[in-house]
Amino acid sequence: MDQLPNLGREQEMLSIMGLNSIEDLFSNIPEKVRRKVPLPLPQPQSEEEIWRDAQHLLGSNINLDSRPSFLSTGLSRNFVPTMVGMLATRGEFLTSYTPYQAEVSQGMLQAMWEFQTMVSELVNLPISNVSMYDASTSAAEAITCAVRVHNKKASQKDTVYISELVPPHRMSVIENYVQGSGIDIHLLKHDENGHLDIDSAALANGACAVYVEQPNCFGILDEGLMKLKDLIGENTALIVGVDAVSLGLVSPPGDWGADIVVGEGQPFGIGPTFGGPIYGIFACNDKYIRQMPGRIVGLTQDSNEKKAFTLTLSTREQHIRRHRATSNICSNETLIALMGAMHMSLLGPDGITVLAKRIAASTETARKAVSSIDGVELLHPKSSNFREFAVRVPGDSEKAISFMDSKGVIAGHPLGTWWDSHSSCILIGCDERTSSEDISALVTVIEEWTKEVSN
Amino acid sequence: MSDIFSFNGSQNAGWSQPEPILSDSEILDTIPKSMLRNNPPNWPRASEPELVRHYTWLSRRNFGIDTGFYPLGSCTMKHNPRVNEKIVNLPGIDRMHPLQPEHHIQGLLSIFYEMQEMLAICSGMDQVTLQPVAGAQGEFTAMRCIQEYHREMGESHRDKVIVPDSAHGTNPASASMCGYDIIEIPSAEDGRIDLDALRSVVGDDTAAMMITNPSTLGVFEPDIAKASEIVHSAGGQMYYDGANFNAIIGKTDPGLMGFDAVHYNLHKTFSQPHGGGGPGSGPIGVKEHLSKYLPSPLASRREITDEDPEGVGDGYWYSWTSPEKSIGKVQQWHGNAGAVVRCWAFYRRYGRELEKMSEHAVLNANYLRYKIMNPSQEVLSKIHAMPSDGAPTDFVMHEFTLSMIEMKDKVGVTGKDLAKRLLDYGVMAPTLYFPMIVPECLMIEPTETESKEVLDKFADDFLHILTEDPELIKGAPYTTDVSRVDEVWAARNLILRHPGNSSEDN
Numbered sequence: 001m002d003q004l005p006n007l008g009r010e011q012e013m014l015s016i017m018g019l020n021s022i023e024d025l026f027s028n029i030p031e032k033v034r035r036k037v038p039l040p041l042p043q044p045q046s047e048e049e050i051w052r053d054a055q056h057l058l059g060s061n062i063n064l065d066s067r068p069s070f071l072s073t074g075l076s077r078n079f080v081p082t083m084v085g086m087l088a089t090r091g092e093f094l095t096s097y098t099p100y101q102a103e104v105s106q107g108m109l110q111a112m113w114e115f116q117t118m119v120s121e122l123v124n125l126p127i128s129n130v131s132m133y134d135a136s137t138s139a140a141e142a143i144t145c146a147v148r149v150h151n152k153k154a155s156q157k158d159t160v161y162i163s164e165l166v167p168p169h170r171m172s173v174i175e176n177y178v179q180g181s182g183i184d185i186h187l188l189k190h191d192e193n194g195h196l197d198i199d200s201a202a203l204a205n206g207a208c209a210v211y212v213e214q215p216n217c218f219g220i221l222d223e224g225l226m227k228l229k230d231l232i233g234e235n236t237a238l239i240v241g242v243d244a245v246s247l248g249l250v251s252p253p254g255d256w257g258a259d260i261v262v263g264e265g266q267p268f269g270i271g272p273t274f275g276g277p278i279y280g281i282f283a284c285n286d287k288y289i290r291q292m293p294g295r296i297v298g299l300t301q302d303s304n305e306k307k308a309f310t311l312t313l314s315t316r317e318q319h320i321r322r323h324r325a326t327s328n329i330c331s332n333e334t335l336i337a338l339m340g341a342m343h344m345s346l347l348g349p350d351g352i353t354v355l356a357k358r359i360a361a362s363t364e365t366a367r368k369a370v371s372s373i374d375g376v377e378l379l380h381p382k383s384s385n386f387r388e389f390a391v392r393v394p395g396d397s398e399k400a401i402s403f404m405d406s407k408g409v410i411a412g413h414p415l416g417t418w419w420d421s422h423s424s425c426i427l428i429g430c431d432e433r434t435s436s437e438d439i440s441a442l443v444t445v446i447e448e449w450t451k452e453v454s455n
Numbered sequence: 456m457s458d459i460f461s462f463n464g465s466q467n468a469g470w471s472q473p474e475p476i477l478s479d480s481e482i483l484d485t486i487p488k489s490m491l492r493n494n495p496p497n498w499p500r501a502s503e504p505e506l507v508r509h510y511t512w513l514s515r516r517n518f519g520i521d522t523g524f525y526p527l528g529s530c531t532m533k534h535n536p537r538v539n540e541k542i543v544n545l546p547g548i549d550r551m552h553p554l555q556p557e558h559h560i561q562g563l564l565s566i567f568y569e570m571q572e573m574l575a576i577c578s579g580m581d582q583v584t585l586q587p588v589a590g591a592q593g594e595f596t597a598m599r600c601i602q603e604y605h606r607e608m609g610e611s612h613r614d615k616v617i618v619p620d621s622a623h624g625t626n627p628a629s630a631s632m633c634g635y636d637i638i639e640i641p642s643a644e645d646g647r648i649d650l651d652a653l654r655s656v657v658g659d660d661t662a663a664m665m666i667t668n669p670s671t672l673g674v675f676e677p678d679i680a681k682a683s684e685i686v687h688s689a690g691g692q693m694y695y696d697g698a699n700f701n702a703i704i705g706k707t708d709p710g711l712m713g714f715d716a717v718h719y720n721l722h723k724t725f726s727q728p729h730g731g732g733g734p735g736s737g738p739i740g741v742k743e744h745l746s747k748y749l750p751s752p753l754a755s756r757r758e759i760t761d762e763d764p765e766g767v768g769d770g771y772w773y774s775w776t777s778p779e780k781s782i783g784k785v786q787q788w789h790g791n792a793g794a795v796v797r798c799w800a801f802y803r804r805y806g807r808e809l810e811k812m813s814e815h816a817v818l819n820a821n822y823l824r825y826k827i828m829n830p831s832q833e834v835l836s837k838i839h840a841m842p843s844d845g846a847p848t849d850f851v852m853h854e855f856t857l858s859m860i861e862m863k864d865k866v867g868v869t870g871k872d873l874a875k876r877l878l879d880y881g882v883m884a885p886t887l888y889f890p891m892i893v894p895e896c897l898m899i900e901p902t903e904t905e906s907k908e909v910l911d912k913f914a915d916d917f918l919h920i921l922t923e924d925p926e927l928i929k930g931a932p933y934t935t936d937v938s939r940v941d942e943v944w945a946a947r948n949l950i951l952r953h954p955g956n957s958s959e960d961n
Contacts, residue, residue, distance in 0.1 A: 093731060103938070328625050332732050354474075
């Protein structure tokens, strides 16, 4: 136990207070609710022992970098510049809390204002907050935000339309978040190419919001979405979930009428880290500013009229508005957003373009190579894909994945675990680090699987 | 003042990366023309040396626990051990995907399992989920479980959640997001729960009561078991806001107090760095009757068999399980795993001695309160007005509240002025104006990781400020990077991003 500077000085401090025992300080706890027996936990450990155990336990995991891996589902097996971790963990950033005292928090405030600007530039919408928990909570809170803004004028009250291709984990988060507001969810259908069914989308006109993803969960870039705002009309929010890196190459939703853009920030700033901490991007246009969730930094001046930064629009937030707050979010993912800002600024406008191209290139190369294997077919042969694509393989896809795993390749995600109807499908994810050698290894194990099944 | 957008170097001067594995024209062929982006985002063009200096400069304009004393009440700003940061950089956590098969993740699952068990033990609960990523999300998750429980019992008419007026704002906000109506009950004059007020609002529409104990005034609620009884006998559930868990570990627990559900703020009690406002981690624990509604999945284990592959060497095989009537997901994966691993490393430091941690947190709070409230006669004679205790009590737990109302009435110095003046003394200001029931409130939580010398100095500085020229205090701070910041100007002008550079060279 080495984290207590006053260990061994208890009596000295107690005697100054005129007390004899630390137990005196707990005398307000009634006997009836006192814990009578010691906590049945192991002995304290030293830093050295903890490091040893951590190395052993975490070292027994199989990490994505140890073999060819095609498991993505929206998370990126990225390369994070070395500067990011080193600078973000400077103690002044790492060990600070929400910058309530702006005068001693200008560093984090400015970094977040710059983050807001970079996200705003990326998606082409004027406003960004300083992060949500992840893409799913961003999407869920975008939906409840849009309902608050549009419900009054909506002809389909308390109603939102959501793409049926939103992956189940995200749909579950959305359902949990919207059920309390009494919001009805209708699903938007897709055609055999994985594109949004336009007739189905027109039904959403007059609802509070439409939520679609670009690319969708199969990695499909859908040109039709760019006309969606015209179909649903001015008073229905178009909410678009994006792969943030794709926007280095493809048109930002702000250019085609999106009102709110959400997405996973993780590819910028932090490794996949078992799914968290990551951060959700949340950007919107002016209409939503007073109903949006989360913290936001504004430029201001100090009492000498010198430029300064501060948290603003706090009256939306729980610590002031309580049960009428726009969200319950308090702790967010600021530190990870800071890492994102560092990564984005190192990339710059040219680097983000190259990064997006690397992913587009590896996706296309893998897609071509895999689809040329006998017995394997693309689920959507006519689509354009970014990062991910789905294939149908012979036999059960869970067995296929596990067979290929035994051959040393993490071949993707078996889609049967999401939808029973897709039990022979695999979602293959590529990224900037996917090499031609990785793709050859993938092709080899898929070929081995097809032989294994036919035998 | 420089900002990052003033870096506008040449196209080739920035950070380099490998080339794509296809040619430009092949790449552009994969995407319909109409979908291509016209101009790249207007991000800075900077090199690593420039950015390292920019962010180092920003970091020096920021105050953290590492910079100095950070007595921010309710936030438990304790030291963050550095080995924890080293551990989460191991590829066995940093380079892991949440959907990898179980035999890839035995080490992580064992840590998840150990944390679930440890938190259940410390709180007197039966089952814990680590999925919620912040205290507020933990509250929301637990209230969703309670909601499903009532629905299954055929009691979906229970639509009211009771919170004391001293509660954290997240409590009513989280319950409201679940669709509940909020009933706020006043606290008794001493800041404790008013049992008569509670009795008068419970009924067959009561879904739950949400409360933190020790309360936000830092006072242990002696009638807590009675409050639980009142709510339970009306058919409601008791929810424990674990924000103040640092005060009680090993001394009592929410289970003993009669609670059905609890959230933990791992970033407070177990030292996940707060990082400018997050990440956090907000696991919840519940009693048996609520456990089947918990988010999915949970870590579980069984004894290893001959057919199993090699595990972590402790004789168990770990796996994911899904509670029978799970509410599904609140975060899309398994929560903030990185925070869970850091907090595991932190807890291992104490093990069965966690009680010592709470003892020292409470010792430090009482010591600091004593030092502030008992100045020498010499100092006292120069003070404009002493603060008054936010709650009349002999002993507080891990934090305490002071009211500066007398100071405000006598010389016009507000709690905020005092907080700003403290910044000039090289410490972070306490939490300000919370709980709202204490006028001109300062809420102070030293945590167990501060030495006696730090506490002595803070008390001396605090008392010294009370003797300073009121006009001086009202103009503070003076030594910080910027002087007092105009929040109204910010809200009026809403400049929420950089306006952009006028000439573009794309």
